[in-house]
Amino acid sequence: MEKFTHFFYDYFIQFDFTETSAKYLNMLALLVILLVIVFLSDFIARRILLQTFATFASKSKTKFDDLLVNHKVPRHVAHVVPLIITLKCLPIVFADFPPFESAVELLLQLYCVVLVIWIIRSVFNTLASFFKTLPRLKDKPIDSYIQVMMLFLWVVGIALIFVMLTGIELKTFFTTLGAASAVLLLIFKDTILGFVASIQVAINDTVRIGDWISMEKFGADGTVIEINLNTLQVQNFDMTITNIPTYALISESFKNWRGMSNSGGRRIKRSIIIKAKSVHYLTDDKVEDLKKIQILSDYLTQRQDDIVTYNTNNNVDKSVLINGRNMTNLGVFRKYIQSYIEQHSAINKDMTIMTRQLAPTPQGLPLEIYAFSSDKRWQNYEYIMSDIFDHSISAVPYFDLEIYELSNYVPE
Structure with missing residues (x-):
């Protein structure tokens, strides 16, 4: 050469x-x-x-x-x-x-x-x-682990470059670095917290990529698309992206909808508020009229027979309607809604189905429908819930009930 x-x-x-x-x-x-x-x-x-x-x-x-x-x-x-x-x-x-x-x-x-x-x-x-x-x-936070390894690799690389430029020994460099650990901990605080959070999230299976989470503090409500060392990215349903510090997953409360997604249905929990003054006992003529509603016919017949038998055996004076046992329009309406939901093709019959009356409010009596739709997709779920309440609200007048509406509201 x-x-x-x-x-x-x-x-x-x-x-x-x-x-x-x-x-x-x-x-x-x-x-x-x-x-x-x-x-x-x-x-x-x-x-x-x-x-x-x-x-x-x-x-x-x-x-x-x-x-x-x-x-x-x-x-x-x-x-x-x-x-x-x-x-x-x-x-x-x-x-x-x-x-x-x-x-x-x-x-x-x-x-x-x-x-x-x-x-x-x-x-x-x-x-x-x-x-x-x-x-x-x-669905695991792979990016977090890769970033930690890359961080370690860059630290080693920068240390080697520094040693080459200054000529000091590698041992001396890391000894000096150890003395400055307090400053380094402050600089890399978020990174360290994010790494610890990533490990806890993976071990406890708290959040996965693809989960639907809601975190009101950060305005996040959507699907997790990425979990890395410092941030968790959520694509909201309006297609915006929310970045959440990874350590917030262990320091803040949030809602993970994975349980709903893995279950047999998505919960419907909504109320119709009935005016209290529209609630009353049913007369025999009104009961006969309501028997024309097919899903109530057998129930009303059996219920009416039980009431007549009870009142007869106890010599109840029925000249006053309040005496003895009676049916109310609200009670029969509640039974009607219960039967209607139980027969609805989009409701999961293996999960809780309940129509219940909540505590009275200044506006009236809330009648709550509690059930689970078989279809958990958002658009279909909203359609099913709307269909149920369209029907329920339309059925209210048949029972001589009224729905509360704020009539004296004046827009600003």
């Missing part, structure tokens, strides 16, 4: 250049040739590696090699070839200028550290994408 060290030197001397000028020109000529070789070797290495990976990926059944190509691992690895060539050729190019050789070699060593980090980063990103394709791991 030494014969190439002064390959152009003699030619420049023959043209009457001074020795110093000849050395500089020789170095520049060799440097230009080296740059051309580096460029060509990088181009050739990239083409070979990319073609090899692409061919192998097209024939293999696994997606891992495709992800390696997508995350540019072969492209970054190809840069190793020109780097090695450059390091080997430095003594030839800068044979007459040792200070230049030392400076360039230091820069290349720094570049080597960065390149290794970049290659490992691409591999980590590939692993993250691959793990997300696995059914058991696709």
Whole structure:
């Protein structure tokens, strides 16, 4: 290799250049040739590696090699070839200028550290994408773990770069770093809290990617699309994105709708407020009239027979309607709604079905429908609930009841 060290030197001397000028020109000529070789070797290495990976990926059944190509691992690895060539050729190019050789070699060593980090980063990103394709791991906070490993890798890389630039020992650097741990803890507080939160979320299975969560403090109500080291991203139903600090998952309260999604139905819990003054006992004529409602006919007949039997056996004076046992229009309406929901095709019959009367309010008597729709999709759920209340509100007048409405409201 030494014969190439002064390959152009003699030619420049023959043209009457001074020795110093000849050395500089020789170095520049060799440097230009080296740059051309580096460029060509990088181009050739990239083409070979990319073609090899692409061919192998097209024939293999696994997606891992495709992800390696997508995350540019072969492209970054190809840069190793020109780097090695450059390091080997430095003594030839800068044979007459040792200070230049030392400076360039230091820069290349720094570049080597960065390149290794970049290659490992691409591999980590590939692993993250691959793990997300696995059914058991696709809803786990993989990004958080990858970011922690990358953080550790960058700390080591920066430490090596600092050691190369200053010349101090690596042990001394980390000893100094340990003394400054209080400052580092303050700087990386959110990162540390996020990492701890990610571990707890994964172990306790609190939140998964794809879960529907509600967090009023942050205005979040939608689907979790990403969990990383510092933030959790929620795509709200209006398609906006809310970023929540990951550590808030263990320090703040939130609602996870996964239980509803995994159950057999989605809860319907809504009330109709009945005017109290419209509630009254039913006369025999009104009961006969209500028997025309098919789903109430058998119930009213049986109920009426039981009441007559009770009142007769106890010699109840029915000249006053309040005496003895009676049916009320609200009670019969409640039974009607209960029967209607039980027969509704969109209601899950294996879950709680209940029509109940809540505590009276200044507005009236709330009659609550409590059931679960079989279809949990939001749009269909809203349609089912609306259908039930459309029917229920329309049925109110048949029982001589009235719905409360705020009649004296004056808009501002």
